[in-house]
Amino acid sequence: MKVEEQPLTPPVVGMSTGAVAQRLGVAAGTLRSWERRYAIGPAVRVAGKHRRWLPDDIARLEEMCHLTGQGVPPAEAARAARVKAAGAFGFEDDAPATGGRAPGGSAALPLGPVRAECRGLARAAVRLDGDAVEALLDRAIEDHGCVVAWEEIIAPTLHAAGRKWASAGKRYIEVEHLLSWLVSSTLRRRYEPRPPTRAGVRPIVLACAPDELHSLPLEALWAALTERGLPVKMFGPAFPVEALIEAVRRVGPSLVVVWAQARPAAGAALVSAVEGVRWGVRGARSHSTLLVAGPGWNSVPQAGTRRLTGLRSGLTLIEQRLAN
Structure with a gap:
């Protein structure tokens, strides 16, 4: 008896929106908003709705984060990110000069080998994205508890912010102050009254x-x-x-x-x-x-x-x- 071959289910590729948001240090809602408003969404969807972000998609988002962190309006930043991504495949690159790509380059905090959540938190702090910082702090505490969140995610980011402004002519004091305030307010909000x-x-x-x-x-x-x-x-x-x-x-x-x-x-x-x-x-x-x-x-x-x-x-x- 002949057994009919069943079609193989294609493997799910790419990263989920939540994972990308955590990696980049932005709120998942921000990524969805950018997709709706500026057509900077993922190339792959699973079962019609679930977004899967490929490396090229994430590279566009990294450029978007870098540009908005430099004060470029979101619409212009999205256009420049798309053009720069196209330029990587042989098309003309007319993106404005911004002094490097984020989340690396001279604007990045000196973290060293740390957890991915720590890098996402640092990126959000450098962009002064308070909503994303709070969301990432909440998630870190929810997922890992206070001790791990503090020792492996929060404290390394705070120390890196302090080293950054100490070595950059005190230019990053605003990053450390915002991060410190949001860490303090998040701890009090989550643990008081209890x-x-x-x-x-x-x-x-x-x-x-x-x-x-x-x-x-x-x-x-x-x-x-x-x-x-x-x-x-x-x-x-x-x-x-x-x-x-x-x-x-x-x-x-x-x-x-x-x-x-x-x-x-x-x-x-x-x-x-x-x-x-x-x-x-x-x-x-x-x-x-x-x-x-x-x-x-x-x-x-x-x-x-x-x-x-x-x-x-x-x-x-x-x-x-x-x-x-």
Whole structure:
């Protein structure tokens, strides 16, 4: 009996819109809008509707992202991207000179070997595309959780932005500031308010040293502790020693974490002052365990074994202290 041969289903090729958006650091809705308005869509569709972007399609989008990041109006950028792509196949290239292709070239952040999500976030930040940055931050936290999102995606991008403006005559300060603000607002939006779920644990107090204005790493710790269901009270940047002592006395925390990016003034005195606080009723007074975080404590001998050296390892140390 002859068996009829079944037609082979052609393999699905190319990347989905979501994957391309993540790679380029733009919102998926932005890609669909560009396709509708400027005819810069993919060459392949699966089952009639599902878009599949081929390397040539992605190259056009990269050029589009680069040009819009340079301030070129979207319609003109799309036309130039199409012409430049055509020029790669032997047609005349009349695209305006822009000083290189994105997302590489002189405008790219110095990332090194990192995750694809990190590169997408960096591209969106350089373009000052706040909507795309927020969407990528949300997706990173949703997919990976706070610790991985911070250590492998957010922090490398922030560090690269800082290196970029330090080496470019402070030209990229706006990129770092926008990214920092959106990271902070995203963490607070996703993790507050969220009631603690760990019963029987006294609050953990987080504060920056009195002269420390950079609180973003401490906010990441706050988010990670909140994600684990622990009760946390955040007091933010530049918290005076007297106010920290009063907060410890009133809250009665299990742990106090003080962050310092630069060496804190009178760091040894701060350690002694916080550790000397006793709270609770007479006859049953207790004290909190002080931990310190940030490179500012590296040269403070009194910091000792109290130092948290990273978010993941810091969480492990905190859990160990809570278990004792």
